[in-house]
Amino acid sequence: MKKIDVLIVGGGLAAIMCALKLPDHLTVTMVMKGSTKEGNSWKAQGGIAAALGRTDSPLLHQIDTLKAGCEINDRKMVSILVKEGATRLKKWMNEGLCFDKDASGQVIFAQEGAHGQRRIVHAGGDQTGKRTMEFFSKLVKNRAEVIENHAAIDLIVENGTCYGATFIDDNAKLTTIYANETVIATGGIGGLFQETSNDHHITGDGIAIAHRAGAELMNMEYVQFHPTLIFSQGKAVGLASEALRGEGATLINQFGKRVMDKVHPLKELAPRDVVARKLFSHVQQGDQLFLDISSIKEFSKRFPQITQLCETAGVDWKQGKIPIRPGAHFHMGGIKTNEHGQTSISQLFAVGEVACNGVHGANRLASNSLLEAIVFGERTGEWIAKNHLILSEPKMKDRKRKELYHPKVPSKKEVQKRVSVALGVVRNGLTLQKFILWIEKYDTHVWMCRPRNDWSKEELEISNMMITSLLTAKAALANETSCGAHFRQEKKGRKLYEQTPAKTTVG
Ligand code: SIN
Numbered sequence: 001m002k003k004i005d006v007l008i009v010g011g012g013l014a015a016i017m018c019a020l021k022l023p024d025h026l027t028v029t030m031v032m033k034g035s036t037k038e039g040n041s042w043k044a045q046g047g048i049a050a051a052l053g054r055t056d057s058p059l060l061h062q063i064d065t066l067k068a069g070c071e072i073n074d075r076k077m078v079s080i081l082v083k084e085g086a087t088r089l090k091k092w093m094n095e096g097l098c099f100d101k102d103a104s105g106q107v108i109f110a111q112e113g114a115h116g117q118r119r120i121v122h123a124g125g126d127q128t129g130k131r132t133m134e135f136f137s138k139l140v141k142n143r144a145e146v147i148e149n150h151a152a153i154d155l156i157v158e159n160g161t162c163y164g165a166t167f168i169d170d171n172a173k174l175t176t177i178y179a180n181e182t183v184i185a186t187g188g189i190g191g192l193f194q195e196t197s198n199d200h201h202i203t204g205d206g207i208a209i210a211h212r213a214g215a216e217l218m219n220m221e222y223v224q225f226h227p228t229l230i231f232s233q234g235k236a237v238g239l240a241s242e243a244l245r246g247e248g249a250t251l252i253n254q255f256g257k258r259v260m261d262k263v264h265p266l267k268e269l270a271p272r273d274v275v276a277r278k279l280f281s282h283v284q285q286g287d288q289l290f291l292d293i294s295s296i297k298e299f300s301k302r303f304p305q306i307t308q309l310c311e312t313a314g315v316d317w318k319q320g321k322i323p324i325r326p327g328a329h330f331h332m333g334g335i336k337t338n339e340h341g342q343t344s345i346s347q348l349f350a351v352g353e354v355a356c357n358g359v360h361g362a363n364r365l366a367s368n369s370l371l372e373a374i375v376f377g378e379r380t381g382e383w384i385a386k387n388h389l390i391l392s393e394p395k396m397k398d399r400k401r402k403e404l405y406h407p408k409v410p411s412k413k414e415v416q417k418r419v420s421v422a423l424g425v426v427r428n429g430l431t432l433q434k435f436i437l438w439i440e441k442y443d444t445h446v447w448m449c450r451p452r453n454d455w456s457k458e459e460l461e462i463s464n465m466m467i468t469s470l471l472t473a474k475a476a477l478a479n480e481t482s483c484g485a486h487f488r489q490e491k492k493g494r495k496l497y498e499q500t501p502a503k504t505t506v507g
Pocket of ligand 1 (some may be wrong): 044045046181194240242243330365366367368369
C-alpha cells in the first residue's frame with residue numbers, strides 16, 4: 001500500500017504529457033500493464049497533424065476534423081485541439097522535438113486521408129510514435145516513478161470521489177495505491193478484435209474499470225477501422241500507414257484494378273470510414289486487396305518501420321504490392337471528460353484514447369490522435385497542477401484477497417472472434433442482440449459489480465473485454481443511425497461506402 005499525489009494508470013503519450021505538467025512537489029506514479037516501450041503511442045506511424053504550414057490555418061484543420069467526424073464532434077474541443085495543437089507543438093519543437101526536414105532544413109508536411117492539404121509532420125519516416133515517445137520519455141524519467149507489468153484491478157471510489165486504484169502483478173501480488181488525483185490513460189479497445197493495429201495489451205481495461213466505478217461513458221459505438229493493416233498468412237501483422245497513400249500508393253484488387261475509383265472524389269484519400277467500408281465489401285466478396293506502392297521512390301528509406309514489418313512477416317514489398325485488409329484501429333468513444341480531462345467522478349481524470357470529450361466525432365481525422373494526446377494530456381496536467389487537492393484519507397487498508405469467487409468467462413480468442421463479427425465495419429441489430437445475449441450468458445449480472453481482488457490477471461483482462469464490448473454493443477444497438485465509423489446495415493439500398501453528409505458551416 002502506498003499514498004502519492006497523482007496516480008496515472010497507463011504510460012503512453014497522453015499519460016506522459018499529463019505528468020510533465022505536474023509541479024515538482026507532487027509525487028507522481030505511472031503504472032502500466034506492460035513495459036515502458038509497449039503501447040500504441042510507440043507504434044504510431046503517420047505523424048502528427050497540426051496547422052504549421054504557410055498555407056495552413058487552425059480553421060482549415062478544424063474544417064477537415066469536423067468533416068471527417070461527420071460534424072457530430074464537440075466544436076469547442078475541436079477548436080481547442082487545432083489552435084492549441086499548433087501552438088503547443090511549436091513550443092516542443094523549439095525545445096528539441098524533431099521532425100523530418102528537407103535538404104533546405106524545412107519541416108516536411110505529409111498528406112493523409114481527408115486532409116485538405118499536407119499538414120502531417122513525421123519523424124524517422126514512419127517512426128513518429130517511437131521518436132516522439134523517446135523524446136518525452138527522457139523528460140518524464142526523473143519526474144514520475146514508473147511501475148511496469150501491473151494491471152489495474154479497480155478504482156477506489158467512495159461517495160463519488162476517486163482515491164486511487166488497486167493493481168495485480170504477474171505473480172498475482174496485489175498493490176493498493178492511494179492518490180489525490182487519479183488519471184486513466186490506458187488507451188483504446190483494439191485488442192477486443194481479431195485484427196487490429198493496436199498493441200496486444202490494449203483491451204479496453206480503462207473503460208471497464210471506469211464503468212464499474214460508475215463513471216459516465218460517451219460515443220461508445222464509434223470504432224474506427226484502419227483500411228490498411230498488413231495481412232500475411234491469414235492475420236494482421238501491423239499497420240501500413242495512410243501516409244503511403246499520401247505519397248501515391250493506390251488500393252488495388254487481385255486483378256490490379258483500383259478499388260476506390262468512382263467511390264469518393266478523394267479516392268484512396270477519402271475519410272477512413274469510407275475507405276474501410278469499401279475494402280470490407282471486397283473482403284466479403286473474397287477479393288484479395290493490396291496497396292500498390294510501386295510509385296513510391298526510396299520506399300524503405302521513407303517507410304523503414306513498414307519495411308521492417310513486411311520483412312518480418314515475409315511480405316516481399318520489393319514486388320511493389322503489400323497485401324492489406326481493414327482492422328480495428330481507434331476508439332472515438334470512451335470515458336466522458338471535459339476540456340480538463342475531468343470525468344463524472346470527482347478526482348478521477350481520463351486522457352488519450354480511453355477518454356472521450358467528443359473531439360473526434362464519429363470518425364477521427366488521420367494523425368489527430370498524437371495531437372490530442374499532447375493537447376488534452378497537457379491540459380489535464382495543468383488543471384491538476386492548479387487545482388490539486390489533498391484528500392482526507394479514506395479508510396487506508398490493503399485490499400486483501402478474501403473472497404474465493406471466480407467469474408465464468410470464455411477464452412480471449414472467443415471474445416475477439418465474436419466481437420469482430422458483431423462490432424465490425426458493418427453492424428446489424430440482430431447480430432448485436434445475439435452478441436449481447438452471448439456475453440450475458442456468462443452471468444455478467446452476477447459479477448459485474450462484484451469486488452475482483454481474488455481474480456486472476458487473465459480473468460480480469462477477459463472480464464474487462466466482456467464489459468467493454470458489452471457496453472459498445474449496447475451503444476451500437478441503441479444507435480440505429482449510421483454515421484461515420486458506426487454503420488448499421490439495416491437501411492436497405494444504402495451503399496456501404498456512402499458517408500453521412502457533413503454540414504459545411506464552421507462555427
Ligand atoms: C496511419 O499512419 O495511417 C495512422 C495514423 C493515425 O491513426 O492517425
